[in-house]
Amino acid sequence: MNDAHYNRMARVLHWLIALLLLAQLAFGWWLGDIARDTPARGYYVNLHKSVGLLLGLLILARIAWRLRHGAPALPDFVPHWQQKLAAASHYLLYLLMLIVPVTGYLASNFSKHGVKFFNVLVLPPLGSDDKQLYALFNQTHKASAPLLLILVVLHVAAALMHGLRRDGIFSRIWQRSS
Ligand code: HEM
Ligand code: HEM
Structure with missing residues (x-):
């Protein structure tokens, strides 16, 4: 069994x-159902922007924590190629978690709203x-969001596979070291 776990802050x-x-993500796609140029649209888009900005700050804090504290090494029974794939997919997840809110925020700075x-x-x-410039950042925002979701789906599938195998990988992010 592997005993190296993510620390409490990383897990939270x-x-x-x-x-x-x-x-x-669901909120963003739901915005598409609200008619343009209505007060309701303005209200909900601003709510989406506000939550998105706070979430972006939380993501920055997480990345800073990760850079400072690193991640526990995967146990030796995980094949080398899987370790590489896990590292690459985590890197991409962080990258997209940054790109999505940053492009949303950049777009909003090039519109009168x-x-x-x-x-x-x-x-x-x-x-x-x-x-x-608004279109450039807005299109990137809209294109990167589904990419992030696809990656999260693959990530969850991998996590569930580990959970079913009970190989101790899932508990690295779920509970403290025993
Ligand atoms: C992690 C945070 C965020 C996520 C996951 C997210 C996700 C999404 C998604 C899925 C959409 C729908 C895209 C589509 O209709 O194809 C959307 C739309 C939108 N987002 Fe975000 N967003 C985030 C942060 C932000 C921020 C920080 C801003 C601006 C300050 C923002 C501004 C917008 C706007 C204005 C739209 C509507 C775009 C349009 O219909 O032309 N988002 N977002
Ligand atoms: C929006 C959803 C999610 C995102 C963006 C995300 C992102 C990440 C990232 C970036 C890591 C790497 C941590 C690091 O090394 O710094 C990670 C680890 C992990 N995540 Fe997620 N995650 C999400 C949802 C989930 C869900 C729903 C599950 C389980 C069903 C899960 C299971 C895990 C596990 C087991 C690890 C530890 C992998 C290891 O031991 O190396 N994640 N996640």
Whole structure:
């Protein structure tokens, strides 16, 4: 059995961000159902932006923690190619977790709307009302979100496989070291 576990902060951030991220992805796609140029759309888009900004900060904190504390090494029974694949997929997950909120935020700085933080505090756009830059960042935001979801689905499938095998990998992120 493997005894190396993620520390408490890494575990808390993993599960907190997982829940919020899945909810925020669903929220984003649900925005598509709200008619454009209506007050309801403005309200919910600003709510999405506000939660997204907070989530982005949480993700930055997680990445900073990870860079400082590292991750426990996988046990030797995990084949070398699987260790490489796990590391690459985790790297990609972090990258997409960054790209999605950052491009959303960048896009909002090149539209006249800016961000109305929780529909109360106006954060004025830092750039000009530039349709091309807005489209570039907005399209990247919309394209990277489904990529992130696909990667999460594969990640969960791998985690469940380990859980079914009871090889101790799942508990690395679930419980403290015994
Ligand atoms: C939005 C959802 C999720 C994201 C973005 C995510 C992301 C990540 C990342 C980046 C790591 C690597 C941690 C590191 O080395 O710093 C990780 C580890 C892990 N995740 Fe997730 N995760 C998500 C949901 C889940 C779910 C739902 C499960 C289980 C059903 C799960 C199971 C695991 C396990 C078992 C590990 C530890 C892998 C190891 O021991 O190396 N994750 N996750
Ligand atoms: C991790 C955080 C975030 C996630 C997971 C996320 C996810 C999504 C998703 C799935 C969509 C729907 C895309 C589509 O219709 O094809 C969306 C739309 C949108 N997001 Fe985000 N988002 C996040 C953060 C942000 C932030 C920080 C902002 C801006 C400050 C933002 C602004 C927007 C806007 C304006 C739309 C509507 C785009 C349109 O319909 O043209 N998002 N988001």
